[in-house]
Amino acid sequence: MTGALRERFWERYTLEELTTPEWEALCDGCGQCCLLKLHDEESQELAVLNVACRLLDTHSCQCSDYENRFDFVPDCTQLTPELVKEFTWLPSTCGYRRVAEGRKLAGWHPLLSNDAERVHRKGVSVRSYAVSQDDVPENQLESHIIAVLPM
Numbered sequence: 001m002t003g004a005l006r007e008r009f010w011e012r013y014t015l016e017e018l019t020t021p022e023w024e025a026l027c028d029g030c031g032q033c034c035l036l037k038l039h040d041e042e043s044q045e046l047a048v049l050n051v052a053c054r055l056l057d058t059h060s061c062q063c064s065d066y067e068n069r070f071d072f073v074p075d076c077t078q079l080t081p082e083l084v085k086e087f088t089w090l091p092s093t094c095g096y097r098r099v100a101e102g103r104k105l106a107g108w109h110p111l112l113s114n115d116a117e118r119v120h121r122k123g124v125s126v127r128s129y130a131v132s133q134d135d136v137p138e139n140q141l142e143s144h145i146i147a148v149l150p151m
């Protein structure tokens, strides 16, 4: 796959200029955006849970059916350059957010390390703490809040 990627594309092109394979490769595989969130319209806050979307493989931190995900999770969002700027809740580590903000990728990013496990060893991914949505009753979701962010 790397053959389809332009050399150090993340430093030379904007998000809007990336090819589809480059766009996909920019994801570091942390799985943080697949954690469930609770919106509080009144307080304008967003609570992030340690509960992952039911399609997330909580070990690999990859979507288990990426191609067909919208059939099962209609509210899953296809990230776009515009949404990367809009989604202030994306973690500061996120590859898309870094490029959008003109920051460098971290050394542990798979594009630099050639090691998809580093994001897990570094503790950036959700592997060590995420539980699947299928294992948490709906009425217990609030007890799984791990962060509260402004919307």
Ligand code: SF4
Residues within 6 Å of the ligand: 026, 027, 028, 029, 030, 031, 032, 033, 034, 079, 090, 091, 093, 094, 095, 096
């Ligand atoms: S937060 Fe960003 S880097 Fe992490 S899985 Fe989501 S899109 Fe990929």
Ligand code: SF4
Residues within 6 Å of the ligand: 033, 034, 053, 054, 055, 056, 057, 062, 063, 064, 065, 066, 069, 070, 073, 076, 077
């Ligand atoms: S459907 Fe897949 S990509 Fe979308 S939130 Fe769930 S696990 Fe993540």
